[in-house]
Amino acid sequence: MTCSVEETRDWYAWNNLMPPQPDDFHVVGEVKVNNTQIVPMLFPKEPQGINPEILMLQLILIQQPGVGLPVITWVQARYDKVLLNSTYKRVEIFCEDEKIADVPVEDIH
Structure with missing residues (x-):
């Protein structure tokens, strides 16, 4: 599906x-969708910018197979990765x- 997030x-x-x-x-947030079979996913945007301290993510809505209920609901989007040499x-x-x-990033020590 295209993104078209309200x-x-x-x-x-x-x-x-x-x-x-x-x-x-980690990054988490909520996306409003209009069907229970839609799953929001976050992926690294291509191309990334020139600043390595800023991560650019692309939000994509995935329509799962099956018949979803036509209900407007909030669904969590999440992105996780292991840090190698930087934050x-x-x-x-x-x-x-x-x-x-x-979104500003908080350092948790």
């Missing part, structure tokens, strides 16, 4: 720097080419 809310991103290694990174300071989330969220 609303998102409650975006939060953090670098988990607590022991033990390896460190990891992020900010996340920009896109729906197609439109930036829909600009």
Whole structure:
């Protein structure tokens, strides 16, 4: 499906720097969908920008097989990854080419 998101809310991103290694990174938020079979997914945007401290993510809506209930509901979108050599300071989330969220990243020690 194309993105065409009406609303998102409650975006939060953090670098988990607590022991033990390896460190990891997470982004969560909620997306309003109009059918219970739609799953929002976050993927790295191509191309990434020139600043390695800013992660650019693409929001994509996946229509699962089957008949979903035509109910407007909020569904969580989540992105997780292991950090190798650096941490992020900010996340920009896109729906197609439109930036829909600009999220500061918290470091958790």
